[in-house]
Amino acid sequence: MKAATNLFLVFIGLQLALVENTIAQGLLTLTSEQAAAAAADYQQYCALCHGEDRQGHVNDHAPSLRSRSLLEAGVQERFLAMGYGRPGTPMAGFFEEIGGPLNKEQLFHLTLWLQDQAGVEQIVLPLDTITGDIEAGKRIYADQCSECHGATGEGVTGTALGNPAMLSVTTDHFIRHAIVNGRQGTKMAAFRENLNSGEIDAVTAFIRSRATGWEVHKPVIRTPPTADEYVLNPKGEPPEFELKDELYVMSKDLNEALEDKRRLVLLDTRSMSMWQMAHIEGSVPLPYYYDEVTKVADDLPRDGTWIVSYCECPRAAAEYVNKQLVDLGFKNTAVLWEGAYGWVGLGYPMSRGETTLADMNLLDPE
Numbered sequence: 364m365k366a367a368t369n370l371f372l373v374f375i376g377l378q379l380a381l382v383e384n385t386i387a388q389g390l391l392t393l394t395s396e397q398a399a400a401a402a403a404d405y406q407q408y409c410a411l412c413h414g415e416d417r418q419g420h421v422n423d424h425a426p427s428l429r430s431r432s433l434l435e436a437g438v439q440e441r442f443l444a445m446g447y448g449r450p451g452t453p454m455a456g457f458f459e460e461i462g463g464p465l466n467k468e469q470l471f472h473l474t475l476w477l478q479d480q481a482g483v484e485q486i487v488l489p490l491d492t493i494t495g496d497i498e499a500g501k502r503i504y505a506d507q508c509s510e511c512h513g514a515t516g517e518g519v520t521g522t523a524l525g526n527p528a529m530l531s532v533t534t535d536h537f538i539r540h541a542i543v544n545g546r547q548g549t550k551m552a553a554f555r556e557n558l559n560s561g562e563i564d565a566v567t568a569f570i571r572s573r574a575t576g577w578e579v580h581k582p583v584i585r586t587p588p589t590a591d592e593y594v595l596n597p598k599g600e601p602p603e604f605e606l607k608d609e610l611y612v613m614s615k616d617l618n619e620a621l622e623d624k625r626r627l628v629l630l631d632t633r634s635m636s637m638w639q640m641a642h643i644e645g646s647v648p649l650p651y652y653y654d655e656v657t658k659v660a661d662d663l664p665r666d667g668t669w670i671v672s673y674c675e676c677p678r679a680a681a682e683y684v685n686k687q688l689v690d691l692g693f694k695n696t697a698v699l700w701e702g703a704y705g706w707v708g709l710g711y712p713m714s715r716g717e718t719t720l721a722d723m724n725l726l727d728p729e
Contacts (some may be wrong), residue, residue: 372437372543378700379509384474387648393475393476393479394470396471398472398476398479398719400577401469401472401473401475401476402468402474402476402553403464405417405473405476405477408457408464408465409428409473410478411427412424412425412453412650413426413427413428414416414427416429417429417480417481419548419549419550420549420690423454424518424519424520424521425453425454425595426522426546426547426549427546427549428477428481429480429481429547429548430481430482430546430547430548430549430551431481431544431547432540432545432546432547432553432674433476433541433546434477434478434481434483434542435481435483435484435485435486436485436486436487436488436536436537436540436720437488437540437562438532438535438663439534440532440533440537441477441532442470442471442474443532443704444529444649445457445465445470445474445530446458446463446465446467446470446708447459447461447528447704447705447707447708448524448528448706448708449526449528449529449708450526450527450528450707450708450709452518452523452526453478456708456709457470457567458470458705458708459462460677460700460702460705461701461705461708461709472721477657480651486538488534489534489536490662491535491536492535492571493535493536493539493567493568493571493650494562494564495561495563495566495567496561496564496565496568497565497567497568497569497572498563499562499565499569500562500564500566500567500568500569500570501569503558503562503565503566503569504566504569504570505564507554507557507558508566509520510523510594511550511551512524513525515577516570516573516577520550521550521551522574524570525535525573525577527574527707527712527713528707528708528710530570530571530573530574531641531713532641532704532707533590535567535568535571538567538570538571539564539567540565541556542554542563542566542567543563552643558725566624571673574641581720586702586726587638587647587648588647589647590662592625592646592663593628593647593663593664593700594628594664594668595616595621595625595626595627595629595645596624596625596626596627597626597630598626598627599624599625600625600626601615601625601626601627601667601668601669601695602620602623602625602626602669604616604620604697606697607700610682610685610697610698611678611697611698611700612671612697612700613666613697613700614699614700614701614705614706614709614711615709617646617699617706618706618711619673621643621644621645625669626669627646627669627670627671628647628663628668628670628671628713629647629667629671629672629673630642630646630647630649630650630665630670630671630672630673630681630684631643631646631647631649631651631673631674631682631703632649632650632672632673632674632683632684633647633648633651633674633675633680633703634650636654641703641707641713641714642703642714643673643703643706643711643712643713643714644712644713644714647659647674647691648681649672649684651674651680651681651683651684654687654689656684656687657691660688660691660693661717663688663693665692665693667694668695669695669696669697669698670693670695670696671685671696671697671698672688672695672697672698673686673694673698673702673706674702674703675702675703675704676702677699677700677701677702677703677705678698678699678700678702680723681698681699681702682698684697685697695702
C-alpha cells in the first residue's frame with residue numbers, strides 16, 4: 364500500500380498506533396516523487412538547525428536525526444514534534460493548522476523519509492504507563508542526566524525533558540526506549556549497561572511525573588468530572604466568542620475564556636485512553652464513538668451555556684459530536700479549531716489524567 368493523500372483520516376485517537384503498526388510491517392512506503400519532495404522540505408525547513416545531512420547540533424542544540432533509536436520508534440512522537448513543535452524551545456511547529464508551511468501529508472512523508480534515510484525498521488512500542496520509584500528516579504536523574512538535560516529539565520546540550528508540550532504527547536515507552544538505547548551519533552549514552560530495569564523504570568516515571576511542572580513530586584491523578592461538575596465556572600459570565608465560519612473557536616480565545624473564569628462546558632471527544640494521557644483541564648471525556656450522546660446530553664445545560672468540543676485530528680471527531688448536540692437542540696456549540704495538539708503546540712496548558720473505564724459513569728454499559 365502506498366502513502367496516499369487521505370492517510371491522515373486515520374489520525375483519530377489510538378488509530379495513530381495503527382499507522383505505526385502498518386509502517387512496522389513495511390506496508391507504507393514513499394514513491395520516488397514523495398521522497399524527493401520530503402527531502403526538499405527537510406532542506407528548506409530543518410537543515411538550518413539539524414544539518415544538511417541530519418547530523419544535528421548545527422544551531423540551537425537541535426538533535427541528530429540519524430539516531431537509530433530515535434527513528435526506529437515513535438512515529439507519532441516524531442510527527443507531533445515536527446507538526447506542533449516544542450513551545451519554550453527553538454523548535455517551531457510546522458503544521459499549517461498552527462500557522463506553519465506543511466500539511467499533514469507533507470509532515471507524514473517527512474516522518475517516513477527520515478526513517479528511510481536512517482535505514483531502520485520501525486518497531487511498535489507499548490502504550491501502557493510505566494510505574495517506578497519516582498524519588499529514586501529523581502536521584503538517578505540528578506546524578507546521571509542533569510549535566511546534559513538540566514537540573515530542572517530545561518535542556519543544556521541535551522533535550523529539554525521538562526517541556527510540558529513534549530511530555531503531553533510522548534509515551535512512557537518512548538522515553539524508556541531512549542534511556543535504554545541512547546541516541547547513536549550523540550552524547551546520549553545507552554544506559555542499559557549502567558542502570559538495571561528497575562532504575563530505568565524509576566527514571567522514566569520521574570520524567571513523566573514532571574509533565575505538570577518540575578517541582579511536582581507525584582503524578583497528577585485525574586478522574587472524570589461528575590455531572591454536577593460539567594459546567595466550568597458556573598457563576599462566571601459567558602464568553603463572547605467570535606467564531607470562525609460560525610463554528611470554530613480559536614485556541615487563543617478559548618484559553619482567554621478559561622483564564623477569565625467564563626462559564627462554559629468543554630467536551631473531549633477523543634478516545635478515553637487519550638483523555639487519560641492528557642487533556643484540557645476541566646474537560647468532560649465524551650468519546651466520539653460513544654453511542655448514547657443523548658444520555659450525556661441529559662446532564663448538559665440547555666440554558667445557552669457555551670459547549671466547546673475538541674479532538675486531536677484536529678476537528679473531525681469534535682465536529683461529529685457537535686453535530687449530534689446541534690441536532691438535539693443545543694445552542695451556543697462550537698469546535699476548537701486547532702485541536703488538542705494545536706492547543707499544546709501554541710503553548711497552552713494540558714493536564715495528565717489517569718483513570719479507568721470503570722471510573723467513568725457515563726460509559727457504564729448498564
